[in-house]
Amino acid sequence: MDEKKRTKVLGGVLAVVLGFGLVRPDQRLMEPVREAERSYSNAAGTYEREEAKQMELMVARNRIEQGRKSSLPPRVSDAQRLYQTWITNLAEQCKFSIQQIAPGGTRPLKGQYSTVDVLVEAETDLDGLSRFLHLFDQADLMHRVSALEITSTGSSGNPRIEVKFTAEGLSVDGSPQKSDVFARTRLPEAISAEATEVTVAEAADFPKAAPFRVQLGREMVNVTAIDPKDNKWTVERGLDGTQAVAHAANDVVQMFPVSPAKQDVAFADYESLLNSSPFTKPAVPKVYKPRLASVSDKTVAPGDVVEMTAKAEDINPDVGTAMFELADNVDGMTLDPETGEFKWEIPNDVEPKKYETTFILTQKNNPDLKVEKKVAITVQLPNGDPEVTVPEKAVVVLGRDFTLDVEAKDDGESAALKFSFEGDVPEGLKIDETTGQLSWSPPKTFSPGDYPVTVKVTDGGSPAKSATAGTTLTVTDDYAALTLFTGAVALDGEQVAWFRNLATKALPELKVGDRLTAAEIDAEIVEIESRHVLLKDAAGIWKLKLGDNLRDRVLIEPAPGSDTAAPTAELKTSAPAEGA
Structure with missing residues (x-):
């Protein structure tokens, strides 16, 4: 190996040795611990997820249990029959005019639940429909309105509306058997509309603690306190627009559980709908005229x-x-x-x-x-009673016009006096409201006799005062027209006038100073001559010629201050009716 290659190999080995020396010993030693921590964390997460699943399962089971409590009976025929009865009672409580309530279809989902329908046709107003929907929604019952049709019969005021709807209730499999939609009992004795304590026959199926709501007949009642010994409840009456009324013994008391989700919902929430009904025309903006x-x-x-x-x-x-x-x-x-x-x-x-x-x-x-x-x-001085004066009696002749003046006085203005009759008066008799004068023209077919009449005068004071006076009107045939002056003779040196009443056949013989009375005429004989007699009354001196009847007499000397147009002070007569 040459020197260069040897140098490269040694350099590589040195690099490896140096690299290994750069790794911290604690990192190598802690790696198993960290791995254990990761395993623990994963296990803890798995446990929490399983615990959450268990919690979800418990919640689901609780919901199922609550659903079964809010369910209709499991048997479909019972569910539909009881649900229809409950819907009927609620509709009547909300003052529906029911036209038809009938069972609808049923839809089973095997092993889970069945739905039952109730079909309703009725007439009501917006307030009644709103109350029904409010109570329907509040009831702790698994149901809904699956279809609703509303037809308004008018467009102003509070029109009647025709409603058709389908109420759909749920019957959950496995729900408890029950004889009614909600717990039911009865009143063992009658109660008054004012009663605030109610005793029920049986309370075992009702809540053990207040408050809770029940239907007492068609009245909504809130139970505020319970005495379990005597099944006695303290109640608040007439809720949700119902009225507290008397209830007879054996009236039904039924539980009306309110859904927990609806505890804070009140009928007042419908106020905006009622105040602006969609079934009426919008009101014209009000123009104020203070x-x-x-x-x-x-x-x-x-x-x-x-x-x-x-x-x-x-x-x-x-x-x-x-x-x-x-x-x-x-x-x-x-x-x-x-x-x-x-x-x-x-x-x-x-x-x-x-x-x-x-x-x-x-x-x-x-x-x-x-x-x-x-x-x-x-401000005026106290008002005194007026005074009214009317003759005690007066004669009214059939077939002739009759008037009678009434006198009245008062401490106030005479022009403010008003005259009227009090009580019954003969047919046709009238009174002038301002002068008090009586007037009458009874036909010849009217029944003669005495007719009492009461005249009333009322002043214009405050407070108004009144006074009354009575008179008797004697209605008679016209005997004056049937009474003739037939002659005059001297008997024992004294003049005697002979008269003849053609109606009664009477032949009165009168002397000077005697009085001659026929119909309304009442006069004193003051002179008797062979061809005439002179008669004197309040109007003056009258001359009656031989062969004439009393209606033919002539006023020859009016009394001082008298009205020459009036034959008497109280009476005014006109000529006899044609044919009299």
């Missing part, structure tokens, strides 16, 4: 207290609160600017007259709003 209300003119007496509360109507509440103030107010008047409560304690010595003040409505955050309303408060 106004002041509940304040008005008053009439009071000294010493009274005037109280009223101003109210703001038709203002946009989203802008700000309403504020109130007074302008031109009288001393002593107060107004709460926030509540609008007005008060004025009127002094006893205040001057009776009209006092005016102005209510002003404004609104926070709305400087453009200002509504004013002037109110007058009239």
Whole structure:
């Protein structure tokens, strides 16, 4: 070997020796330890994965167990029958007008589960449908609405809607046998609508601790406390839009378990849907027309207290609160600017007259709003009772016009008096509302007799006062037209006038000073001559010629201050009806 080759070989050997010398001894010694650590880490990872799988298996088993608890009975026929009954009760509770509820199809998956359908056709409104879907969704039951068809019957207000849907329930193989969808018991005795404690016949299948929810008939109830000794529950009544009502003995009490995932869901979550129904036309944007209300003119007496509360109507509440103030107010008047409560304690010595003040409505955050309303408060002395006077009796002649004046007075304005009848009055009798005058034209076919009439007068004071007075109207045939002056003779030096009543055949013989009465005529005989007699009544002196009837008499000397157009002070008569 030459020198060069020998040098290269020695150099290579030296490099190997030096390279081996550069490897740290601890690295060589720790390699088995690190290998063991890697093996341990791999084993630990494998263990954790197996443990996670075991946990997943336990969770799955728990879910299966919970699913079986939330399942319908395993027997398909029982599942469909009980599920249909439960759906029916829930629909009726939500005020559905049920048209048809019928069993649908079933779909088994061998060894796992079966589905059962219930077909529902009903009519309700949006609130009823929302309540049904809310309770349906809350129930801890493996089911769903697999198909839903909604038809609205209107487009305004709260229209009725027709619904058709399929409720699909799940019956899991291996689930426990049960006689109903949820635990059921009965009331051993009746309870009132106000009762807050309920005793049930059997509570073994119900939760052992409160709270939990049950259906009491069609009323939703929350059980808040339990007394297990007597099966007595403390309850909160009328939940989920139902009403607390009385229940009879043997009424059904059924468990209504709420799904754990739905514990925090409330019916209020449907509020936005109810407020903006998809079945109605959008409302036209509201145009606000603010106004002041509940304040008005008053009439009071000294010493009274005037109280009223101003109210703001038709203002946009989203802008700000309403504020109130007074302008031109009288001393002593107060107004709460926030509540609008007005008060004025009127002094006893205040001057009776009209006092005016102005209510002003404004609104926070709305400087453009200002509504004013002037109110007058009239202070006047206490109102006294009016007085009314009417003759005790008057004669009404069949076939002739009749009037009777009524007198009334009051401490207030006479023009404010209003007249009316009180009680029953004969047919056709009228009264003038402003003058009180009675008027009547009874036909000849009307039944004669006495008819009591009550006249009522009401003043314009505050408070208004009234008074009444009665009269008796005697309805009679027209005997005046049938009473004739037939002659006059002197008997024992004294003139005697002969009359004849053609209706009654009476032949009265009267002297000066005697009174002649026929129909409404009542007059004193003041002179008797062979060819005439003179009669005197309140209207004056009348002349009746021989052979004439009393209707033919002529007024020859009116009484001072009398109305010559009126034959008597109280009565006004016209000429006899044609043919009388």
